[in-house]
Amino acid sequence: MKTIKFAEDFPKLDNDVFSTIRGKNYRIKQLTWHLIKSPTKEFKAMLINRVVVRLGELPDSVLLKDTNTSTLAEAMDVLRKFYPGLEEIHKVTLLWFARPGAEVGESGIGPFVIGTAGL
Secondary structure, eight states: OOEOOOOOGGGGGGGGGGEEEEETTOOOOTEEEEEEEOOOOEEEEEEEEEEEEEGGGGGGHHHHHHOOOOOOHHHHHHHHSSTTOTTTSEOOOOOOEEOOOOOOEEEEEEEEEETTTTT
16 A cells, blocks of 8 residues: 655545545556545545646636645745745646545445445
């Protein structure tokens, strides 16, 4: 099980489903459990989606929520702490995680709920 580290206790880590933006070459397997670790929190979550995209193509709402900021300039400042020189044209990896029991979307037969198998 891979450990995904967060330098701060971002509010998003309290959500059942949350994202994190990482460098473009961030390798990680989807639909597997990972240990999420911040300065004061530690829990398991499943990686439910991984996509490589240009930073400038991310919806503003995702970027602002992910970085816990209210402007794009602030969001870029937060990201540049971890990735100096990062620009909107650069590719990043957007990871979406879900805690056990999280409802993550609709399927043809109803909501998809993350189970606890493999924990």
